[in-house]
Amino acid sequence: MGDYMFMLESHLSVDQFRVVGEMRDLASEAGINIFLTGGAMRDMLGGFPVRDLDFTVEGNALKLAKAAEKKLGAHLVSTNETYKSCELLLPGNVTVEIAMARHERYTKSGSKPQISPATIHEDLRCRDFTVNAIALSLNKASLGLMIDPTNGAGDIERKEIRATHNYSFYDEPVRMLRVLRFKARLGYGIDERTKAHFDNAREAEMLLRITPDALGAELRHLAQEPNVADVLQALSDEKLLDLYSPALAGAKLNLPEFQKLQKARQLVPAGMQFRLNALPLFLSILLEKLNPKERAVLNKAANLSKPELNATQRLDAAAKKLERELKSPKLQKASQLYQLLVNAHGEEILYLLVDSEQRLVQDRIKNYFQKYLPMTQEVTDEMVAATGVAPGTPKFQKAKEQMILKRLDARPKKPPPLPEPPPPPPTSSFARGPSVRHAR
Numbered sequence: 001m002g003d004y005m006f007m008l009e010s011h012l013s014v015d016q017f018r019v020v021g022e023m024r025d026l027a028s029e030a031g032i033n034i035f036l037t038g039g040a041m042r043d044m045l046g047g048f049p050v051r052d053l054d055f056t057v058e059g060n061a062l063k064l065a066k067a068a069e070k071k072l073g074a075h076l077v078s079t080n081e082t083y084k085s086c087e088l089l090l091p092g093n094v095t096v097e098i099a100m101a102r103h104e105r106y107t108k109s110g111s112k113p114q115i116s117p118a119t120i121h122e123d124l125r126c127r128d129f130t131v132n133a134i135a136l137s138l139n140k141a142s143l144g145l146m147i148d149p150t151n152g153a154g155d156i157e158r159k160e161i162r163a164t165h166n167y168s169f170y171d172e173p174v175r176m177l178r179v180l181r182f183k184a185r186l187g188y189g190i191d192e193r194t195k196a197h198f199d200n201a202r203e204a205e206m207l208l209r210i211t212p213d214a215l216g217a218e219l220r221h222l223a224q225e226p227n228v229a230d231v232l233q234a235l236s237d238e239k240l241l242d243l244y245s246p247a248l249a250g251a252k253l254n255l256p257e258f259q260k261l262q263k264a265r266q267l268v269p270a271g272m273q274f275r276l277n278a279l280p281l282f283l284s285i286l287l288e289k290l291n292p293k294e295r296a297v298l299n300k301a302a303n304l305s306k307p308e309l310n311a312t313q314r315l316d317a318a319a320k321k322l323e324r325e326l327k328s329p330k331l332q333k334a335s336q337l338y339q340l341l342v343n344a345h346g347e348e349i350l351y352l353l354v355d356s357e358q359r360l361v362q363d364r365i366k367n368y369f370q371k372y373l374p375m376t377q378e379v380t381d382e383m384v385a386a387t388g389v390a391p392g393t394p395k396f397q398k399a400k401e402q403m404i405l406k407r408l409d410a411r412p413k414k415p416p417p418l419p420e421p422p423p424p425p426p427t428s429s430f431a432r433g434p435s436v437r438h439a440r
Helices: 002-011 014-030 039-046 061-072 120-125 152-158 175-186 192-203 212-224 228-237 255-266 278-286 292-302 306-326 334-342 346-355 359-376 381-385 394-409
Strands: 033-037 053-058 075-080 085-090 094-100 102-105 114-117 135-137
Touching: 002 014, 002 039, 014 033, 014 053, 014 061, 014 085, 014 094, 033 039, 033 120, 039 053, 039 152, 053 061, 053 120, 061 075, 061 085, 061 094, 102 120, 175 192, 175 212, 175 228, 212 228, 212 278, 212 292, 228 255, 255 278, 255 346, 278 306, 278 346, 306 334, 306 346, 306 359, 334 359, 334 394, 346 359, 359 394, 381 394
Parallel strands: 053 094
Antiparallel strands: 033 053, 033 135, 075 085, 085 094, 102 114
């Protein structure tokens, strides 16, 4: 059991592992069983970076979320009353979802399911794919126990995506898009029987039963994908982008720009805090080649909200303002560039990497990702504490920031020049070889 907890700690960032402990303590205080589930377990076992933490509780998830807001300083991002789940953002830029363990019953394909409380085993068996149906107990009596009723760990080892049951694509037809997204992201194959279920559901026209809410949710997940160009190519090959807009079936899908975005996202150092609202950046490229009528079709198909569309429209102006600041000759020190970009929105930074034609802007952003952000990791909490500042206080954080800025501006000393080698001794005329004229 301890092996999985050790594996978990080695795969999570310091902030993520701290949040796991904090959520475990909160659930214990409330007398609720809590489990780490879904993508976090899949990515840990598969050796991928863990992006978000998914917790499932046998009890009131919304009550636990309120406790996290009050005691941990969590910010409530969204709530889903149907599924009794919510998304939180915790200090350290850690994204968390808390959901009630539930049983889902579908009376009609594509309809909202009837939800009832369930055990963790029942919850896992209702999930979409076996690789997402694994849980790790965080409870005192069974800490570190892995629960895997559908043998998802075996499928991860085989690098295969398998539906948990025969009606997976009929219950939620949007899973037909999701399976291709996971295939492209993980580099896994699709189980033969699951592929047959996919083909059967497509022939039964289950795609037409995907609701705008479901399409919009999948589009938001797609925007978060680091290898977004690969996923879009997979969906395009299966002609599934038509669900959003027929215009995306041809040259109006701007794959070259998405490939640039994919390369730009790869520059972000793994495990570093990076504020990114991915949807406006994604939509700015997706909608770029569409005319107003085609945009309206996509907006309606995905049920995009007005704030989401407004954020997309504002992105260009905000990025251009950042571009002007990055071109400023006043940015003479590494610390000045770091302070500018660490306070900028991630979508603006990546927008410039994709769109800006200014070489200086490109170089400065790349230096930020490849040099300055990694250098900040050299300043540890232990180093700051050694100066006598109490950890966990505003003064401590300020002292750490000052130490980081000082390190960024410190120029490495040049090594002293090596002494000149002594001149070679003059050669004797008797030691010379034949003259050039007589050499053969």
